[in-house]
Amino acid sequence: MSQDRSSVENVVQTYFDGLYEGDADKLAAAFHPSADLRWVEKGELKVLTVPDWLAWVRKRPSGRAEGKAREDFIVTIDRSDDNTAFIKVRCQLPPRYFTDYLVAMKLADGWQIVSKSYRYDLRD
16 A cells, blocks of 8 residues: 555645635545535434535635635545545634544545544634
8 A cells, every 4th residue: 555645735735725715616626526525413413525615615705805814734545546535624614623633535536535524622
């Protein structure tokens, strides 16, 4: 198995940049179109498709446009083989501070995020 993390890190950086910039096209490049986002709200599993999420991103103001602080980083990358990675990241869109669990796979066109599960804290 290749120990080169840079190709996985590149798709995560595209994700981070797209989040902060509010750039739905960058996010679309990072995510496979069939991917979804999952989180728990009031004890109930919520699921949002990537196309629905991107439509929402296009309507909201970006962290950059609002002058909000940017802090995003990879906590860990766990690769089971050359084509599969589990990535834990931290990022923020204040007042929400996220821990994301991303599953990425190397497909014909390169690495893409195929699943995202997350949680967040609200802070002042």
